[in-house]
Amino acid sequence: MGNILLPTDIRRCSGTQSPEALGSVPEKANPVETIPTWTGRAVIRSVDQLCKHPTYAELQLAVSPIQLAALKRLGSLAFKDPVLITREGVIIDGYARKEYADSLNISMLACVELDVSEEEALRVILNKHRRSAGWNDYNRIRMASRLKEVVRRGARANQQAGGHLKGSSKLTEANVRKEIARAAGVCEGNVTKVDQLFNADPEVLKALASGEIRIHRAWLWRQLAWQQQRERLRQHRLRELKREVCTLVHKHLARTEAEMKSLMPAELGHLIQGLSTMPLGDSATSESIPIVRIDAPGPVVFLTRELYELFSRKTASGEEHI
DSSP: OOEEEOOHHHHHOOSEEOHHHHTOOOSSOOTTSOOOOOOEEEEEEEGGGOBOOHHHHHTTOOOOHHHHHHHHHHGGGGGSSOEEEETTOBEEEOHHHHHHHHHTTEEEEEEEEEOOOHHHHHHHHHHHTSSOTTOOHHHHHHHHGGGHHHHHHHHHHHHHHTTOOTTOHHHHHHHHHHHHHHHHTSOHHHHHHHHTGGGOOHHHHHHHHTTSSOHHHHHHHTTSOHHHHHHHHHHHHHHHHHHHHHHHHHHHHHHHHHHOOOOOHHHHHHHHHHHHTOOOSSSSSOOOOOOOOOOOSSSOOOOOHHHHHHHHHHHHHTSSOO
16 A cells, blocks of 8 residues: 655645645736635645646656656655645646655645636646746747637737727737746747747757757757758757767866876885785785786876775875875
8 A cells, every 4th residue: 555645734734724835826826817816725635636737748748857856865855845736636736746656656645726727727837837847938838828819818808898909910919929928937039939830840849848959949940841950959969968078078087187196206116115015905914916007198107996095094094104
């Protein structure tokens, strides 16, 4: 039978509490229009009853490895805050915690349940994940775009009420683009660029969704043939790989240089003499040290880490002095 995790604040609560206390629900869930602050109800729900928002599932979004790694480092503290859900069990905030609970065979989780519609839940999701790992600008724009029809209806209604409906289709679309950008937390220009990626290669779109490339880079490639787009993506990946390798090499060289120890010839002789009498094990008798010749530029002495640490300990204890 799976475990049941009950955060401390959930154990203490009864009835209803403010969502700020239970699940950190923002007061204004969506910049498009003001959403009231809901009262969350503390519940214990089966992990199997929790599901993805339809838009989240449709866009094939997933929890990033960075998020999961961060939760694993927290251990049981990862479940300190309850999962935020709708009454139907749709997850608003807590996708990574749900996945982590599945990996640990945890059967029940403490949740805060909000009585909101699917559309309102999407708005809260967008607001709560403005800069979360895995929720990059492209993914947030794709999610916010599911609100386009709702925003269009609202924009037309506002224009009609103000007597500006005639010849206002362009104005309406401009309003929609502006509100989608606000909902996603991005600039309007990026919303326009994403709308213009209808001819983008699927592999490029996958790279966008994973955060491998930025919106502007994919937009610059949009008019190329798919094969050319993939070639540009391949070249970009090679450059990034080269940059990563160079960074790792520089870090290794810096660490190696920090560990290097310069010796004068007389000190080197003392070192060799010390090594000749140094016992390598627990026994009093010294073991032989193999000497390997390597081709390397300049007069350099290489020591294995084990031998260097052994000599350093003996030097620190005063048995040998260099």
